[in-house]
Amino acid sequence: MTARASVSLKIATSLDAKIALSNGTSQWITNSRSRARSHQLRAEHDAVLVGIGTVLADDPLLTARTVPLPDTQPARIVADSRLRTPDASRLVGSTSAGRVILAHAQTPQEAAYGNPAVETWAVGGQTGQVSPQELVRRARAEGLDRIFLEGGGKLAASFFSEGLVDRIYWFRAPIIIGGDGLPSIAALGLSEMGQTSRWHLAGREDIDGDSLEIWDPA
Structure with missing residues (x-):
């Protein structure tokens, strides 16, 4: 198997x-x-990954x-199949703070992003979406060995489906939202x-009434 980056999934939810x-x-x-603890975890990883839905x-x-x-x-890193990350976003506007990478699924002819300070990775799969397998392999090749995946729910589900989640950091707040709330992991x-x-x-x-559970594959 081709070497890949490890993936830690962070989830912050109600009970x-x-x-x-x-x-x-x-x-x-x-x-x-809890949010300060999450920032500490970000600092302990080589990359933070979210989906385009979170950015928008x-x-x-x-x-x-x-x-x-x-x-x-x-x-x-943004999993952004069609390169929809706004050039006016805070993320793109802060490239001086560190690498910003758009992982996309466009062909070389289609792939074009206006800001030269933003890196683009072509890591598409057969479905026309970003391939989690290709993304973690490219990350390792780029020297990013530890990825902190922060969602959203669809991106988390795609990594679970591929067996690519190596650890879960699950923050829980002592509140109940109910069945009409948004799920932490999609179908x-x-x-x-x-x-x-x-x-x-x-x-x-225990974090002032919140809890952080750390889960590893059994």
């Missing part, structure tokens, strides 16, 4: 595993100390804002219990 209200409101589910909805910066700041910021299309993956609780932290 019933929802990442937002039905209208998309998600600020803030977890408390400030939240306009995140994705830097590790620790105290003190890390010597080197993790690279920031996996399973039809038998034998298709599910099993996980082992490797650690747990």
Whole structure:
């Protein structure tokens, strides 16, 4: 098997595993100390990865804002099949802080992005979407050995489906959102219990009423 980067999935949810209200409101589910812990985890990885939906909805910066700041910021990767990341986004406007990479599924003739400071990786699969397998292989080839995957739910599901999640950092807030909330992991299309993956609780932290559970494959 071709060497690949390892993937840690970070999820921040209510007790019933929802990442937002039905209208998309998600600020803030977890408390400030949990968010600070998440920034620490970003700093411990080589790259932070999100999907284009997260970029379009939240306009995140994705830097590790620790105290003190890390010597080197993790690279920031967007799974952006059709190169829709706005040039006016905070992400693109902060390339001086560290690498910004758009992982896309366009052909060489189609692939064009206006900002030369932004890297583009052609890592498309047969479905016309970004291939998680190709993305983690390209990351390793680029010297990015540890990826911190922050969602959204569809991107997380695609990595689970390919067996590419090596650790889960699950932040839970002591609130209930209900069945109309947005799920943390999108549909996996399973039809038998034998298709599910099993996980082992490797650690747990209490964070001012929130909790952080660390899960490894069983």
